[in-house]
Amino acid sequence: MKRKFKKIALVFFLVFIAIQFYQPKQNISNSFDIGKNFANNYKVPPTVLNSLQKACYDCHSNNTKYLWYDYIQPARMFVEDHIKNGKEQLNFNEFASYSNRKQQSKLEAISKEVKSGDMPLSSYTLLHHDAKLTKQEKEAIIAWINKTLNSKN
């Protein structure tokens, strides 16, 4: 019984080591198109921008700030999956390339996600404590979005 357990543990260990070699391309881009970038096209107060950057940009921009444990498999696969899906839905670096209508609806969606607390994902804030938004930070984001949407209508 003991020997069998040892064998199983060894197999798990070897599989764990083997999957470490699978490291997909990082979400880090050096080129930057300010024409499409959110912060270059909206007058975002620095505090609001800071909040969005710390809480959202890892999955919703072309540059993720990876932490050392983000590289450990199988977590890495989940991280990249979140980034891929997150960017498909919302990419702050390409925000201004969306149609006006889409930009408006994305701003509404951001406000909704922040209000409900569904974003940033809780699986993410579990390890990225800094990404949690305080009540004041949330209120500032929502207030700025309301103001921006009202001034556009």
Ligand code: HEC
């Ligand atoms: C850990 C990665 C991650 C972080 C951090 C994150 N998101 Fe997301 N976000 C996703 C993923 C994955 C999806 C797509 C799947 C889903 O809706 O769950 C998504 C979807 C969304 C959508 C839905 C788009 C739509 O039109 O319905 C919005 C809006 C959004 N996120 C806003 C935010 C905001 C605002 C923040 C920061 C406060 C944030 N997200 C932080 C991963 C993330």
